[in-house]
Amino acid sequence: MACASVVSPIEIFTSDELGRRRHWSDADKVRIVEESLRGQRQGSATARRYGISRSLLTVWRREYRTGALDGRGAIKGFVPLVVEDATPMGPEAAVVAGTIETIGITLTNGRRMTIPVSLAPAHLAALLAVLDPR
Incomplete structure (x- = not known):
């Protein structure tokens, strides 16, 4: 009888190779x-x-x-509002007579919207619920 050598089909993995997180x-x-x-x-x-x-x-x-990956995290809570002087700062800021006054809002998800000043708060709340749900 011939002596056969047995090759083990078992493969040993070290702890570094186990696919840990x-x-x-x-x-x-x-x-x-x-x-x-x-x-x-x-x-x-x-x-x-x-x-x-x-x-x-x-x-x-x-x-x-x-914005959760840049170390700041998403803004939670209130953001301070800064009221600036209404006088134009340059030729591009000149207001044409008869135009509707608007407010620009940048949401926490990066979207920007411009709304008329006369927009009812209930309508603004409905828009915000759709555009930036939280």
Whole structure:
């Protein structure tokens, strides 16, 4: 009888190779998200390149849009209102007679809206509920 050597089909992994969760810094997340936004249809390719799931990249992109990845976090609560002098500052700020006075509002999600001064508060609240739900 011939003596056969047995090769074990068991593969031993060290603790570094077990696919543990990685902890990405906000700077790394921002870099990866910005790379994924550089061209059309780059999300999946970028996710594969860094070994992350497409859904995780989508979560990071959402956080990036809301400002949660830049260290500031989303603005919560009230934002101070600054009332400026109504006099025009330059030729581009000249007010044409008969125009409707408006207010410009920048929302926390980055959207901007211009509304007439005479807009009822209830209508403004309804608009804000649609444009920036929280």
